Amino acid sequence: MFSRKQSSQASVSSDMINKQKRYEVLVLALHSDIFRYAYWLVKNKAVAEDIVQETFLRAWKSLDSLKDEKAAKSWLITILRRENARRFERKQFDLVDIDDVSVIDEQLSNEIEIEHRELRTIMASLSEEYREPLMLQIVFGYSGDEIAQQLDLNKNTVMTRLFRARNQVKEALDKSNDNRGRKNG
């Protein structure tokens, strides 16, 4: 009786170690993507960090429900979007600190940096329903079908939103180029 109890305890703790390892791998592999997703969802670094922490905490608690590691990213995004929605239930924020984010490409030339900053401002100005599928497509490499599944939307709706998103980005870029041209000319 006692030896059986011991072995079951040992397997419980080895389960815990396994879970711990899975969690660490998950964090290391996906925290950057998840943080960037959160950031572009809420456009605020501090809030994004909070949401990411909540997301991973919830992920830890229900890690056993994640069967397929390949599905981990979309599983985390689902949790993250739910956490974000929860935040809106609590309080409505309107936080934009898009100008003070520093980006990794600091060694890039001034011109490209300016261009990137402009793109970030444009991205931030997109409404969420356009920005989110665009991020999934460009940053996460999701196909139209995958985006539709992740956001729980019809594929045609997704494609329309992607089209409008790029259209708006293009228009905004052309407008600022015109302005710059006029100033220069």
Add this chain to the structure above:
Amino acid sequence: MDELEFRRILYADPNCTDAKILAAIASDPKKQQFCKELRQLDKKIQQATQIEIPADLVHKLMLRQTMESHKSSKIRNRIQLATAASIAFVIGVSFTMWQQSNLLDLSKQAIAHVRQEGGYALDAQENISLQQVNAKLATFGGEFSEDIGRVYYANFCDFENVRSLHMVLEGENGKVTVFVVPHSDTYLTEGSSSEKGYSSQAIDLKRASIIVVGEEGVNVNGIQERLNQKIHFSA
């Protein structure tokens, strides 16, 4: 496919792998240029959105999880401890109750002793002096300070595995048996009984119990009191 439709599809997905779209791109340098520009824009957006990750984020995520699992394991430990403590408590209480209900009732045991022994001690006609009685009683640290009347019999006997003093004294109307039994946890040390023609009374004194057994009708109480006054135990 018209121009508008083409642009619409490519705007939605610049990396579209639809055969018709790919054919249209291949056949028209202008469309090729358009497609290339779109893909470049995607690349720029991709680069622009790669904001810096807070350096300590990984550690924070690990820490939160460690705290969380520590917290929950502590709660689990507390529950386990509480369960173990409750079980131990219940076992302790029920054992004590069981033990008490199984305590040997000295007064009953004394009657049984006398009955079983029959006439051996009761028929004895010795006249044992007080000194002799006290010498035996000294084993239990006791002493009679005054004369207790005629002592017909006084000897050690086995009282449920406890060495005790068995005496037969002269009572007011007939012989009575007196046991002096040192304290033991398994006894119910006080009480009185009467069964099968005998009555008995046990009383707890400082270091031993005294049980008086007489035939029914004998005033065991009176003898008990008389003995209580005369017996003394050294501290």
